[in-house]
Amino acid sequence: MITYLEAIREAQAKALADDPRVYIYGQDVGSFGGAFKATKNLAKEFPGRVLDAPISEDAMVGSAIGAAIEGMRPIIEIQYADFSTPGFNQIVNHAATLFWRTEVSCPITIRLPSGGTAGSGPFHSQSMEGLYAHYPGLVVMTPATVEDAYSMLLEAVAIDDPVIFCEHKYLYYHLKAEGLPTEALPVGKARIARQGRDITVVTYSAMVHECLAAAEDLVAEGYEVEVVDLRSIKPLDTDTVLASVARTGRLLAVGEAWPWGGVTAEILARVASEGFGLLDVPPRRLNAKNTPVPYHPNLWGTHRPTAQTVARALRELLRL
Amino acid sequence: MLDTDPRVSAPLSAREPFAQAYRWMLLARLLEEKLASLYRGGKIHGGVFLGKGQEALSASLGMALRKGDIFAPLIRDQAGRFAFGEDILDAVRTYLGSKLGPMRGREGNVHRGRPREGCYPMISHLGAMISVVCGGLMARRFKGETGVVGATCIGDGGTSTGSFHEALNLAAVEKLPLVLVVANNQFAYSTPNSKQFACNDLVDRAAGYGIDGHKVDATELDACLDVVGRAVERARTGHGPQLIVATLLRLAGHGEHDDASYIEAELKESALGRDCLREAECALLERQWASAAELDAWREEALRQIEEAVATVQREPAPDPNAENWCALSTPHLDDTFGH
Numbered sequence: 001m002i003t004y005l006e007a008i009r010e011a012q013a014k015a016l017a018d019d020p021r022v023y024i025y026g027q028d029v030g031s032f033g034g035a036f037k038a039t040k041n042l043a044k045e046f047p048g049r050v051l052d053a054p055i056s057e058d059a060m061v062g063s064a065i066g067a068a069i070e071g072m073r074p075i076i077e078i079q080y081a082d083f084s085t086p087g088f089n090q091i092v093n094h095a096a097t098l099f100w101r102t103e104v105s106c107p108i109t110i111r112l113p114s115g116g117t118a119g120s121g122p123f124h125s126q127s128m129e130g131l132y133a134h135y136p137g138l139v140v141m142t143p144a145t146v147e148d149a150y151s152m153l154l155e156a157v158a159i160d161d162p163v164i165f166c167e168h169k170y171l172y173y174h175l176k177a178e179g180l181p182t183e184a185l186p187v188g189k190a191r192i193a194r195q196g197r198d199i200t201v202v203t204y205s206a207m208v209h210e211c212l213a214a215a216e217d218l219v220a221e222g223y224e225v226e227v228v229d230l231r232s233i234k235p236l237d238t239d240t241v242l243a244s245v246a247r248t249g250r251l252l253a254v255g256e257a258w259p260w261g262g263v264t265a266e267i268l269a270r271v272a273s274e275g276f277g278l279l280d281v282p283p284r285r286l287n288a289k290n291t292p293v294p295y296h297p298n299l300w301g302t303h304r305p306t307a308q309t310v311a312r313a314l315r316e317l318l319r320l
Numbered sequence: 321m322l323d324t325d326p327r328v329s330a331p332l333s334a335r336e337p338f339a340q341a342y343r344w345m346l347l348a349r350l351l352e353e354k355l356a357s358l359y360r361g362g363k364i365h366g367g368v369f370l371g372k373g374q375e376a377l378s379a380s381l382g383m384a385l386r387k388g389d390i391f392a393p394l395i396r397d398q399a400g401r402f403a404f405g406e407d408i409l410d411a412v413r414t415y416l417g418s419k420l421g422p423m424r425g426r427e428g429n430v431h432r433g434r435p436r437e438g439c440y441p442m443i444s445h446l447g448a449m450i451s452v453v454c455g456g457l458m459a460r461r462f463k464g465e466t467g468v469v470g471a472t473c474i475g476d477g478g479t480s481t482g483s484f485h486e487a488l489n490l491a492a493v494e495k496l497p498l499v500l501v502v503a504n505n506q507f508a509y510s511t512p513n514s515k516q517f518a519c520n521d522l523v524d525r526a527a528g529y530g531i532d533g534h535k536v537d538a539t540e541l542d543a544c545l546d547v548v549g550r551a552v553e554r555a556r557t558g559h560g561p562q563l564i565v566a567t568l569l570r571l572a573g574h575g576e577h578d579d580a581s582y583i584e585a586e587l588k589e590s591a592l593g594r595d596c597l598r599e600a601e602c603a604l605l606e607r608q609w610a611s612a613a614e615l616d617a618w619r620e621e622a623l624r625q626i627e628e629a630v631a632t633v634q635r636e637p638a639p640d641p642n643a644e645n646w647c648a649l650s651t652p653h654l655d656d657t658f659g660h
């Protein structure tokens with residue numbers, strides 16, 4: 001058995017082994033193996049290529065851009081996605097614009113341990129994918145499975161553009177698979193995580209599992225829920241979403257990020273403009289509440305969508 | 321005991337602040353031990369971060385400040401919080417997520433404060449508090465208040481942030497009465513000084529900003545009281561920002577989840593690894609500033625306060641999501657409630 005976290009480690013080990021241009025830079029990633037142990041033993045296995053960074057996110061990302069210009073393929077580990085904000089300027093204004101301005105590509109991978117876990121509070125829980133997806137020039141990946149964590153991270157490193165790799169901390173230890181995949185869907189392709197004919201739920205990352213649990217709950221009530229896992233939110237596989245809605249006529253989009261704008265709004269906008277005639281009822285979305293992420297598990301459990309709230313939203317849409 | 325021992329010859333007038341600081345340090349240490357045991361028993365959600373080894377420095381800062389000053393404590397400042405006036409219930413309620421605490425269960429552990437009382441609650445992003453304290457001091461200046469000091473702390477790791485640089489430079493340009501205490505405890509999580517900065521001593525940076533720099537051995541309470549006290553006084557009397565760089569060793573993991581096995585035994589056994597609390601205790605006895613019986617009584621009193629606070633808070637309600645006001649604006653009619 002291999003966990004989501006181990007898959008991330010294995011992908012980095014393979015990237016380092018396969019490509020001498022790859023190196024890893026981040027706080028505590030060296031001999032310590034990272035705050036979450038995503039780089040465990042890599043410094044020993046790949047001497048000189050897994051480096052501890054000072055607490056300097058702006059400079060970490062900036063240095064990666066410079067190294068990429070010179071032909072390297074850096075992987076930057078930000079300790080928590082939330083701490084990417086001091087590096088935001090370099091990510092959105094520099095990495096994201098480089099190719100467009102110069103025709104020199106910027107093959108960097110920025111790993112963001114994302115999303116909420118109980119007791120983590122407002123600064124160790126954020127889901128920032130929508131923010132990064134807003135900027136042209138970035139690819140944004142949001143793997144929901146062990147297999148995708150592995151194969152998509154390898155693809156992120158191989159892609160010639162800056163990739164924001166949003167790995168979900170809640171899945172790190174919870175999620176296990178039999179082994180590493182040998183093949184994978186290409187990035188940009190969504191996956192039907194569960195087939196169903198009555199309603200489509202479009203989601204990504206940890207919320208895929210809440211939605212699958214909700215779908216399971218609704219079986220007893222006679223409903224078949226189709227769950228689409230976007231895998232990457234930019235590019236966003238509109239065709240797979242539309243094809244699913246064409247089969248079901250109903251749409252719920254679920255995301256752990258805040259409601260204003262963002263991924264779920266984008267899904268609804270696309271389906272409303274391109275697939276209005278496919279919808280039997282108005283589409284709906286479910287997000288976290290519009291406040292910072294609370295610390296206490298009682299509050300956190302209500303702040304984010306869960307299998308229960310997804311199931312409730314599904315029932316409401318199914319009864320329309 | 322020899323008369324030439326500087327500790328023994330310390331003047332009696334120094335007893336009062338020393339003993340007071342010791343008691344804050346002791347209360348902080350014992351409270352944190354209690355919190356660590358609650359954490360191990362699964363009673364605390366999220367992390368627990370101890371100030372073990374940093375109490376002398378932190379208490380000295382809290383004591384040098386006075387009501388009306390601004391203080392933005394950081395991760396390892398329980399002793400300074402107490403000395404600045406934090407109620408033990410604020411600490412316990414935040415750690416246990418009580419609805420009745422200042423953060424109402426919305427925030428946990430060290431992310432707490434009371435801005436209206438001059439205690440700014442940290443955000444996690446290291447370096448972010450310094451400029452905020454600067455702004456607080458600018459506001460006091462606009463309002464014509466004089467003699468105010470603003471203080472905050474940061475670790476050796478936090479000095480590598482852009483925020484640290486921007487804020488210190490701003491403070492220097494504005495000649496603000498800022499006291500920035502850098503607790504160089506040799507490690508930022510697992511990262512040693514050698515991977516954090518390459519200057520000989522962080523205090524050398526003061527010259528680059530054009531501000532006063534001070535060094536202090538944070539294992540020595542006398543030295544902390546003296547150096548921090550003088551720096552705060554200089555800030556208060558118009559000498560601009562003061563950078564204090566204290567050396568010590570973190571005597572705990574980064575958080576209680578971390579066994580800190582990366583800290584070499586040699587370092588722990590060196591002078592840096594001395595425990596400021598134990599050193600202060602020895603000094604109290606040697607100088608006959610306190611008897612063993614008094615020390616015991618202080619400890620008992622601290623433990624009693626802690627047990628009482630924990631017992632009180634454990635009976636308090638957890639936040640109720642249904643009663644929670646899910647609004648992040650103070651202007652509720654401007655809240656965007658679409659879909660809620």
Ligand SMILES: Cc1ncc(C[n+]2csc(CCOP(=O)(O)OP(=O)(O)O)c2C)c(N)n1
Pocket residue numbers: 027055057079083086395396444445446474475476477478479481503505507508509570574
């Ligand atoms: C901008 C930013 N990046 C990363 C982190 C994650 N982080 C939390 S504490 C810590 C180490 C802090 O070390 P130091 O500043 O030396 O303080 P100490 O813990 O030693 O007191 C790190 C990297 C953070 N809080 N803020």
